[in-house]
Amino acid sequence: MAIYCxxxxxxxxxxxxxxELSNSPRAFHCACGFTQAHIAKHNHRYEISLLTAAGDRVRLLFPFREIWSAPLLTLYSPGEGDILGFFGDADQVEEAVADLDSDFLEPEDFFAPEVMTRILAYLQKLASNHKIGCTCSNPAVGIDVYPDKVELVCSHCGSAILMSAVSEEDVNRLLSLSELRMKPASYIYLGEWLKPIR
Ligand SMILES: [Zn+2]
Ligand SMILES: [Zn+2]
Known part of the structure; x- marks a missing residue:
């Protein structure tokens, strides 16, 4: 399987x-530490749960036969029809990825890959514990990753938290926070915080 992170x-x-797949969802982690997908078996179907590029969770259901017999399946987002990844024989999957637009593939060179990996892993941990959010009426917080920074954005009210991701200090600053809860329509640069927001 090849999936976009x-x-x-x-x-x-x-x-x-x-x-290796069973009723209990199996998690698939990206090299950056992010949990990209889960796959579980349910009632003669496989459920692949993954995220779109915008960070929305989607669930794709495939009949047993389709998963076992198809040399290559393309995973599309149900709404937009964007390609989220491929599933199938290893060489077919590799070929399909190679054929994709190079934009999709171009490796994003981080200024400090190790710092970025630790920051993304910590954000993922907070997110899975429901410690990232926005206090507006309809919170929808997504993450934007740049070579030198990370931005958490609520697409409903437009609030955002920007954090630098280049130094040890950036990691320590983030690790000192146990929760990232945005106020509606606010914009905060993490380096200017004196104390954690609640
Ligand atoms: Zn990743
Ligand atoms: Zn919001």
Whole structure:
């Protein structure tokens, strides 16, 4: 399987056997630490749960037969029809990725890859514990990753938190916070925070 990672904006490959899939969802992690997808077996179908480039969660259902017999399946987002990844025989998947627009593939060179990896991993941990959010009426917080910074944006009210991701200090500043909760329509640069927001 090859899937696009909304956190580091790269395609990541996962090699596994269909026999490894079961009723309990199996998590697939990107090299950047982000949890990209889960796959579980349900009632003669496989459910692939993954994220669009915009960070929206989508669930794709495939009949057993389709997963077991198709040399290549393309994973599309249900709404926009964007390609989220490929599933199938390893060589077919590699070929499909190579054929894609190079924009989709171009590796994003981080200024400080190790710093970025730790920052994204921590944000992912906060997100999975529901510690990232916005206090507006209809919060929809997504993450934008740039070579030198990360931005959390609420697409409903436009609030954002911008954090630099180049130095050890940037990592420590983020790690000192146990929660990132934005106020509606606010814009904050993490380096200027004196104390954690609530
Ligand atoms: Zn990633
Ligand atoms: Zn909001």
């Amino acid at each position: 909304p956190a580091c904006e790269q395609v990541h490959f996962h090699q596994f056997s269909l026999f």
